[in-house]
Amino acid sequence: MVTTRRLRPGENVLMDQPLAFGPLPYSSAVCLGCHRLLTGELFRCPGCWWPLCSEECATSKLHDKECPILAKDTEHLAVPENNEETMRYDIIMVLRILMLRDSNPEKWGVVMAMEHHSEQRAEEGKVELDISVYVLNKLLGLDFTRKEVEQVRGAIATNAMQMTSPYGVPLRALHPRIHFFNHACTPNLQLSFTTEGAMYARTAVALEPGEPMYVTYTGTAMPLWERRTCLKENYFFTCECNRCDDPSEMDTDFSNPRCLECSNMIMKPQTWLENLKWVCPNCKAEKSEQRVKDEVQTVLSTLEMSDVSDTSSIRRLQFLLEQVEQEFHSQHFVWMKVAQKMLHKLMNDDTNRGLALRVEIWKKLSVLYGKLEPGMTRKRGEARSTAAAPRAGQALGAACDSSACFATPTLLVPLLLPSPAPSLLPLPSPG
Ligand SMILES: [Zn+2]
Ligand SMILES: [Zn+2]
Ligand SMILES: [Zn+2]
Ligand SMILES: [Zn+2]
Numbered sequence: 001m002v003t004t005r006r007l008r009p010g011e012n013v014l015m016d017q018p019l020a021f022g023p024l025p026y027s028s029a030v031c032l033g034c035h036r037l038l039t040g041e042l043f044r045c046p047g048c049w050w051p052l053c054s055e056e057c058a059t060s061k062l063h064d065k066e067c068p069i070l071a072k073d074t075e076h077l078a079v080p081e082n083n084e085e086t087m088r089y090d091i092i093m094v095l096r097i098l099m100l101r102d103s104n105p106e107k108w109g110v111v112m113a114m115e116h117h118s119e120q121r122a123e124e125g126k127v128e129l130d131i132s133v134y135v136l137n138k139l140l141g142l143d144f145t146r147k148e149v150e151q152v153r154g155a156i157a158t159n160a161m162q163m164t165s166p167y168g169v170p171l172r173a174l175h176p177r178i179h180f181f182n183h184a185c186t187p188n189l190q191l192s193f194t195t196e197g198a199m200y201a202r203t204a205v206a207l208e209p210g211e212p213m214y215v216t217y218t219g220t221a222m223p224l225w226e227r228r229t230c231l232k233e234n235y236f237f238t239c240e241c242n243r244c245d246d247p248s249e250m251d252t253d254f255s256n257p258r259c260l261e262c263s264n265m266i267m268k269p270q271t272w273l274e275n276l277k278w279v280c281p282n283c284k285a286e287k288s289e290q291r292v293k294d295e296v297q298t299v300l301s302t303l304e305m306s307d308v309s310d311t312s313s314i315r316r317l318q319f320l321l322e323q324v325e326q327e328f329h330s331q332h333f334v335w336m337k338v339a340q341k342m343l344h345k346l347m348n349d350d351t352n353r354g355l356a357l358r359v360e361i362w363k364k365l366s367v368l369y370g371k372l373e374p375g376m377t378r379k380r381g382e383a384r385s386t387a388a389a390p391r392a393g394q395a396l397g398a399a400c401d402s403s404a405c406f407a408t409p410t411l412l413v414p415l416l417l418p419s420p421a422p423s424l425l426p427l428p429s430p431g
Helices: 055-059 087-098 107-113 127-140 144-159 226-234 289-307 313-327 333-348 352-372 377-389
Strands: 011-015 020-023 161-164 170-172 189-193 198-205 276-280 287-289
Touching: 011 226, 055 226, 087 127, 087 144, 087 170, 107 144, 107 198, 144 226, 144 352, 161 189, 198 333, 226 289, 287 289, 289 333, 313 352, 333 352, 333 377, 352 377
Parallel strands: none
Antiparallel strands: 011 198, 020 170, 161 170, 189 198, 276 287
């Protein structure tokens, strides 16, 4: 997708209504009528026995057409047994899309024209495909060909986005056009969606006529090796975007370690090799991909262990941050992880020291985010809001229940935990 005219930052370039949306494949009990999370004793749909929040949802717009189909499973073999997480929800989204074949041939045509990578996925998704075909054709008495089911599963895996229901439940949604955007690790578009599933694409930066527009399939906060693996395993390509092509990753050295011999030198990746390695521009010392990953993992493990809410943990995090700045540098991926954790921890600290520390970290993070996601982006706004909010609950804590509220969508793979919906309040200045 390219621009046809000059665009200012923040301009809307696409609004897309979903073809279908539904629960994540692995989900705890969720109402099929309104996508509310269900706890305690489960109410069952009088028609199909699937868990619902109330009788009202049995005839809701979302559930009324699939209900008589699901009801064919008279022994409830595919129905979730309780409110524990289960793969049984996998079939719902697949069924909702397959139903388009007979109910809406035009939308069905759009799904069938989508990239699905079925050949590449043939082996890994075989068991899930077998189960889908069994449930659909044996238990529900439908007549979909294996190829149709495979293609729909592939279209979801390749193109579905993660969104959030009005009740804060993570869902997946398939849109007709948003998937036309190519990927870049530093995108120039920002995506957002409403709780009804409409997806918006807006420019983050000014664009000239004819410029390609990019979204990110991976998120921007992954180091080089994680982005590369994610894109290869899920989308079957090797990224050659400006950021991946640049050994300094937009002047951040986000994934690059220091050289042990010459401590001021940052090593640079040799990205054209099958196995990444980093080389010191000064002494030519090398570090393997595994070694770099291990160094990062050591810090991440320490960070996980510091995840206790005692009063000394901020001090420990501060110590860890200083250590990481020395061992790596202050725009490295692990530095960002520690800094984010610390910002989060400091939300409950409104002492002068705590506030000063928060602003200091935010300023550095903001510079980093401005390079990874330049322009008018939510990432910077969120960090700023977190830095400035007096209390955790006043920033991004509570899920917004307004349908006008936009939340950050992510592609389904990798399946990320939903980020809390940003508040619509104007962002206060730090300090
Ligand atoms: Zn409901
Ligand atoms: Zn039902
Ligand atoms: Zn890239
Ligand atoms: Zn060196």
